[in-house]
Amino acid sequence: MRPTDTSDPEYFHRVVDCQYACPAHTPVPEYIRLIAQQRYSEAYLINWESNVFPGVLGRTCDRPCEPACRRGRVEEEPVAICRLKRVAADYKDDIADRLPKAGKSNGKKIALIGGGPASLTVARDLAPLGYEMHLFDAQAKGGGFMRSEIPSFRLPESVLDEEVGYVLDLGIKATFNTFVDSLQSILDKDYDAVFVGSGAPRGRDLPNLPGRNEADKNIHIGLDWLANVAFEHVKKIGKRVIVLGGGNTAMDCCRTSRRLGGEEVKVIVRSPFADMKASDWEKEDAIHEGIPILDNHVPKEFVVEKGKLIGMRFEKVEAIYHEDKRRELVPTGDEPVFVPCDDVLIAIGQENAFPWIEPSTGVNFTSSGVPVLDPLTMQSTRSNVFFGGDAAFGPENIITAVAHGHQAAVSIDLFCRGADLKVRPAPDVTLVSQKMGIHEWSYDSEPVDGKREAVPLVELEKALKNRALEVELGFDLETAFKQAERCLNCDAQTVFVPSNCIECDACADICPTTCISFIENAPEPELRKNLLVPATNEEQPIYVSEKLKTGKVLVKDEDVCLHCGLCAERCPTAAWDMQKFFYNTAKAAPILGDAR
Amino acid sequence: MSYIKPNFRHPRLPENALGHTVADYDGAISTLCAGCGHDSISAAIRNACFLSSIPPHRIAKVSGIGCSSKMPTYFLGKSHGFNSVHGRMPSVATGASLANRSLTYIGVSGDGDTASIGMGQFVHLVRRNVNMTYVVANNGCYGLTKGQDSATADHGSISKYGEVNSFDGIDLASLALLQGASFVARSFSGDKEQLEPLIRAAMGHNGFAFIDVVSPCVTFNNHAGSTKSYEATRDHLDVMPLDFVPMREEIRTQYSEGTSKSVTLHDGSVIYLHKAETGFATNDRTGSLTAIQKAKDDGRILTGLLYLDPDTQDLNHNLKIASRPLNELGKDELCPGSKVLNSINEGLR
Numbered sequence: 001m002r003p004t005d006t007s008d009p010e011y012f013h014r015v016v017d018c019q020y021a022c023p024a025h026t027p028v029p030e031y032i033r034l035i036a037q038q039r040y041s042e043a044y045l046i047n048w049e050s051n052v053f054p055g056v057l058g059r060t061c062d063r064p065c066e067p068a069c070r071r072g073r074v075e076e077e078p079v080a081i082c083r084l085k086r087v088a089a090d091y092k093d094d095i096a097d098r099l100p101k102a103g104k105s106n107g108k109k110i111a112l113i114g115g116g117p118a119s120l121t122v123a124r125d126l127a128p129l130g131y132e133m134h135l136f137d138a139q140a141k142g143g144g145f146m147r148s149e150i151p152s153f154r155l156p157e158s159v160l161d162e163e164v165g166y167v168l169d170l171g172i173k174a175t176f177n178t179f180v181d182s183l184q185s186i187l188d189k190d191y192d193a194v195f196v197g198s199g200a201p202r203g204r205d206l207p208n209l210p211g212r213n214e215a216d217k218n219i220h221i222g223l224d225w226l227a228n229v230a231f232e233h234v235k236k237i238g239k240r241v242i243v244l245g246g247g248n249t250a251m252d253c254c255r256t257s258r259r260l261g262g263e264e265v266k267v268i269v270r271s272p273f274a275d276m277k278a279s280d281w282e283k284e285d286a287i288h289e290g291i292p293i294l295d296n297h298v299p300k301e302f303v304v305e306k307g308k309l310i311g312m313r314f315e316k317v318e319a320i321y322h323e324d325k326r327r328e329l330v331p332t333g334d335e336p337v338f339v340p341c342d343d344v345l346i347a348i349g350q351e352n353a354f355p356w357i358e359p360s361t362g363v364n365f366t367s368s369g370v371p372v373l374d375p376l377t378m379q380s381t382r383s384n385v386f387f388g389g390d391a392a393f394g395p396e397n398i399i400t401a402v403a404h405g406h407q408a409a410v411s412i413d414l415f416c417r418g419a420d421l422k423v424r425p426a427p428d429v430t431l432v433s434q435k436m437g438i439h440e441w442s443y444d445s446e447p448v449d450g451k452r453e454a455v456p457l458v459e460l461e462k463a464l465k466n467r468a469l470e471v472e473l474g475f476d477l478e479t480a481f482k483q484a485e486r487c488l489n490c491d492a493q494t495v496f497v498p499s500n501c502i503e504c505d506a507c508a509d510i511c512p513t514t515c516i517s518f519i520e521n522a523p524e525p526e527l528r529k530n531l532l533v534p535a536t537n538e539e540q541p542i543y544v545s546e547k548l549k550t551g552k553v554l555v556k557d558e559d560v561c562l563h564c565g566l567c568a569e570r571c572p573t574a575a576w577d578m579q580k581f582f583y584n585t586a587k588a589a590p591i592l593g594d595a596r
Numbered sequence: 597m598s599y600i601k602p603n604f605r606h607p608r609l610p611e612n613a614l615g616h617t618v619a620d621y622d623g624a625i626s627t628l629c630a631g632c633g634h635d636s637i638s639a640a641i642r643n644a645c646f647l648s649s650i651p652p653h654r655i656a657k658v659s660g661i662g663c664s665s666k667m668p669t670y671f672l673g674k675s676h677g678f679n680s681v682h683g684r685m686p687s688v689a690t691g692a693s694l695a696n697r698s699l700t701y702i703g704v705s706g707d708g709d710t711a712s713i714g715m716g717q718f719v720h721l722v723r724r725n726v727n728m729t730y731v732v733a734n735n736g737c738y739g740l741t742k743g744q745d746s747a748t749a750d751h752g753s754i755s756k757y758g759e760v761n762s763f764d765g766i767d768l769a770s771l772a773l774l775q776g777a778s779f780v781a782r783s784f785s786g787d788k789e790q791l792e793p794l795i796r797a798a799m800g801h802n803g804f805a806f807i808d809v810v811s812p813c814v815t816f817n818n819h820a821g822s823t824k825s826y827e828a829t830r831d832h833l834d835v836m837p838l839d840f841v842p843m844r845e846e847i848r849t850q851y852s853e854g855t856s857k858s859v860t861l862h863d864g865s866v867i868y869l870h871k872a873e874t875g876f877a878t879n880d881r882t883g884s885l886t887a888i889q890k891a892k893d894d895g896r897i898l899t900g901l902l903y904l905d906p907d908t909q910d911l912n913h914n915l916k917i918a919s920r921p922l923n924e925l926g927k928d929e930l931c932p933g934s935k936v937l938n939s940i941n942e943g944l945r
Contacts, residue, residue, distance in 0.1 A: 074604045438630075439599065447602040502826045504631040504814065505786060509639040513606045514618075533606045550830060564602050572631025572814045 116144020121405025
């Protein structure tokens with residue numbers, strides 16, 4: 001196997017599992033350390049630069065970082081990264097004066113269609129460069145789906161207002177209550193570029209199910225219904241509610257129903273419980289609020305009596321998994337199940353919808369209805385139109401929308417400057433030794449034993465009475481500190497200099513998790529097998545050194561490295577060093593620069 | 597020196613026949629210098645005990661004084677241990693072995709502890725063939741007192757202070773051979789592939805097993821001009837590799853004839869010696885002495901199993917000590933009463 005090239009920042013980036021898994025590549029260990037140091041404002045700003053909505057995401061993120069967390073591999077549970085993000089947002093000081101201001105005008109105008117996380121990210125990234133940003137949204141306030149689809153018992157309006165405000169305060173010219181019904185009309189206004197962040201606004205229906213039309217009054221599309229609740233057009237629902245679907249929207253629908261008078265609320269889903277798309281913690285929250293989840297039930301009919309919906313009939317199925325990973329839902333042959341209800345909420349998915357984009361604009365779409373885009377630049381088939389968020393590749397999540405926004409902003413800036421969009425700016429990377437003394441590091445190198453703690457909740461009875469009352473209370477500072485200490489500091493990289501190594505084996509002997517082997521080189525599969533403990537986790541890289549004096553190589557399996565620094569402490573020749581790796585994805589503008 | 601060893605271990609550590617992982621054979625974190633060869637020996641002993649599936653509580657570690665003799669703290673934290681007076685570990689080991697012959701004894705000593713202050717005790721331990729494994733971590737200097745030449749420092753080796761050693765070093769392996777040791781080996785702390793099977797074979801041997809391990813002192817004896825540095829040792833090694841297959845394990849590897857020889861220990865374990873084509877015979881005491889001396893004359897360090905008498909009888913056997921350990925014998929066995937006394941007296945009339 002060829003020696004590992006650690007001069008490519010992507011190698012060490014990959015070692016920081018949480019940051020690598022995050023679509024926006026937020027420097028997670030860096031802000032967790034700042035929280036442990038009680039520097040909440042700095043922790044917030046690191047987040048804000050990277051993901052624009054730390055307070056929102058600290059409550060609602062899909063958390064791709066947590067399943068990736070190395071702690072989950074050496075112990076049972078990952079660090080509660082998302083909770084800690086919220087701690088930074090909850091306990092920061094007033095940081096408004098540390099945020100960038102709108103730049104001196106550069107004479108360019110950009111239109112943003114939709115006021116959700118993707119558009120707001122583009123606005124935040126480009127405004128400091130002097131672009132004039134014109135934002136259009138159909139709702140009364142900015143935030144998009146963060147405002148209309150996430151119930152306020154999960155995300156208080158004040159938090160959203162604050163973070164949307166930070167962006168709009170950059171001199172964004174926002175036009176609310178205005179639905180853009182023609183892309184051409186925007187293009188006609190001579191913008192230098194247009195960004196489409198209009199989301200995936202259409203909730204799927206079950207138009208062909210018997211009884212659908214007759215019972216229409218009591219059947220609601222989840223997405224529309226949640227928006228109506230958010231804007232207070234809907235204030236109550238029947239006592240018995242069926243929510244169809246197994247995603248996070250279904251979870252929001254059922255929990256909102258419980259707060260609007262729903263007493264017997266059931267989630268009914270076609271797939272097995274384990275296959276449901278909703279995050280595990282959202283399923284747990286729903287069950288905690290007394291909402292049963294019936295899996296393996298396929299809706300067959302809306303049952304209507306005397307013109308009124310009285311229930312639904314389902315066919316019981318079981319999932320059969322084929323070798324090609326295809327899943328088939330096969331009827332069990334049992335009698336159909338009747339579930340009585342007063343209202344049904346359909347939350348079985350959402351779709352992109354662009355009836356307002358004229359074919360003549362030159363913006364082309366695929367057969368599945370999403371725009372044809374360059375996934376690197378987010379540029380559409382019309383060179384001055386860019387897409388991001390759910391509008392780009394279909395429904396994803398907030399953090400993905402933010403990541404799209406950053407890339408689109410970079411592209412728009414390059415485009416407006418006449419530069420090549422494919423030549424992306426390099427990330428901001430530093431790699432600095434943490435050595436303070438013979439066995440002293442400038443990071444907390446000791447991996448502590450503490451467990452992941454559950455977040456405290458408001459009393460159930462109280463929570464169900466008030467739709468706007470936030471259910472999760474967040475960590476207090478003591479719990480936050482303990483949780484922050486669980487972070488293994490994976491950004492403290494083990495940097496090896498083969499020419500210094502005298503092959504004394506000290507690092508291999510001390511390594512608590514047996515990551516280091518001095519071994520004859522071989523092709524990767526063989527090498528992985530020959531290590532002291534075979535490196536079976538193929539998703540994790542192995543580091544291979546240049547050939548050492550004895551002809552062997554040093555191989556380090558990154559999989560369960562604790563970043564405790566013992567290899568470097570036990571190395572007599574400083575061939576190992578612990579170096580802090582800071583990786584910040586390139587934005588259109590240096591957002592905080594030295595203010596960080 | 598480091599302070600903290602985390603409690604996390606690799607989640608997929610292999611288990612031995614007892615269901616233990618190698619972590620069950622760990623000790624406290626080492627306080628020796630970073631890069632000390634002794635830490636590698638500690639790891640090799642730990643790995644050997646794990647691989648041979650010896651229950652940690654059936655092992656007793658004994659040592660004297662010195663950097664080497666601190667080592668037992670750093671492995672086998674769940675075993676018995678006795679850190680004795682300087683150079684007096686052999687007495688303690690002899691007494692312990694006589695009192696409880698059922699434990700596996702591992703003695704750890706250094707060149708000072710064995711070749712200087714403890715020399716008198718050492719030769720008698722060899723002579724009595726106490727059933728134990730005796731490891732000397734040999735770095736050719738007194739690391740604990742700032743690196744003066746020790747009795748095993750080679751003639752001509754240059755100390756860290758620039759002094760050329762004008763005395764001949766004591767060769768402990770030759771000495772053990774001369775004194776009739778039944779198992780004599782030499783190895784290098786930086787060669788676990790050889791050291792681990794040697795320790796396992798030594799623990800399986802029924803008698804005194806001596807292993808002299810060149811173990812560089814990274815602080816005081818790892819410079820240019822030293823004959824016991826990592827680099828000089830590697831440059832001059834003459835390695836005889838070997839494998840150890842314990843009795844209860846199936847022999848899987850097939851060695852081609854002519855290149856390997858096997859020796860079977862009393863318990864049925866087998867040692868495979870490679871490089872057999874050199875004509876070296878482990879059952880030839882005189883030949884071994886000659887081979888060691890010849891390698892030395894050529895400036896080489898011969899490592900591997902140098903001599904083995906698998907059929908030797910240990911001290912307990914020779915002294916006709918009760919087959920059960922003393923601590924298992926009850927009052928009735930230890931004081932059999934006047935009837936037995938009378939019958940003995942009768943036998944003497």
